[in-house]
Amino acid sequence: MQNTFALIYNPTSHRFHQKTLDQIQNYMDLHSKNLKLFPTEYANHAQEIVNKLLPQKPRAIIAMGGDGTINEVAQNLIHQKIPLGIIPSGTANVLALELDIPNDPIHAIEIVITENIKTINVGSISYMSQDKKLSRYFLLMAGIGTDAHICKNINTNVKKFLGKGAYGLETLRSIAKKSTCFDLHINEKTYLSQQAIVSNSRFYGGKYVVTPDASPTQELFQVCTLNSDSQFDLLHLLLKIGIQKHQKMKNIKLLSTNDIKIHTQNIDIQIDGDYIGQSPCDITRVHSALNIITPK
Known part of the structure; x- marks a missing residue:
């Protein structure tokens, strides 16, 4: 998976729309980027998904959701080389606001594929x-x-x-x-x-x-x-x-x-x-x- 972007999302979230996910997939296909989708099925499942992905060394692990979802995905990326990408789709999207990441999903995925990495505390x-x-x-x-x-x-x-x-x-x-x-x-x-x-x-x-x-x-x-x-x-x-x-x-x-x-x-x-x-x-x-x- 070294050339693959892994996207984790919660399909039961009230802000999830399949149309948005399809748009992201189409954008990645158009730009010849490999994208693999990982839906969560229960609480803390995102952390388990990240743990399984780490040995496979994907290009980036993307969290699509609100600040809570992003937090859960980030738990097992601390002190890892694999970067976290963000597609904000929550109630407040405070981290995206802090980092100047737009709420528009296509603009957000455009930023992800630039792979411009910042290390934060x-x-x-x-x-x-x-x-x-x-x-x-x-x-x-x-x-x-x-x-x-x-x-x-x-x-x-x-x-x-x-x-x-x-x-x-x-x-x-x-x-x-x-x-x-x-x-x-x-x-x-x-x-x-x-x-x-x-x-x-x-x-x-x-x-x-x-x-x-x-x-x-x-x-x-x-x-x-x-x-x-x-x-x-x-x-x-x-x-x-x-x-x-x-x-x-x-x-x-x-x-x-x-x-x-x-x-x-x-x-x-x-x-x-x-x-x-x-x-x-x-x-x-x-x-x-x-x-x-x-x-x-």
């Missing part, structure tokens, strides 16, 4: 899930607190129907409930936080710039933390993010670091928009971790 998080300590990589962010609680409780059927609007509805429900404060250990200091976002990207939830200095090519994470246990302050933060004024809030801190620890137990965690488990957790930066195909 990622995050690694250890956390608890069903009384087991697990670890995963994230490409965009780790959210601890209310935003993870929202991801945990989002109704998939409502999400299919409303898209981003489903997050708005769940946000209103979550803010109505008092959230738990937790300890956040950064650069040998401890902060009390209700919500923390450990960012590898300046964007969050779409085109909202929460951490302006964060980037997958920067040396450090940028962390946005809300140092308050007030539900009003949390709502205020969300409103201020919408108009890009959150940095001026007195309870907001923007910090840069390579390492974050949370000792408080049972705080919800999400990475790249998907709920994964709860604290306690350790978050570290992994440098030069992933080869990814980007525009020139």
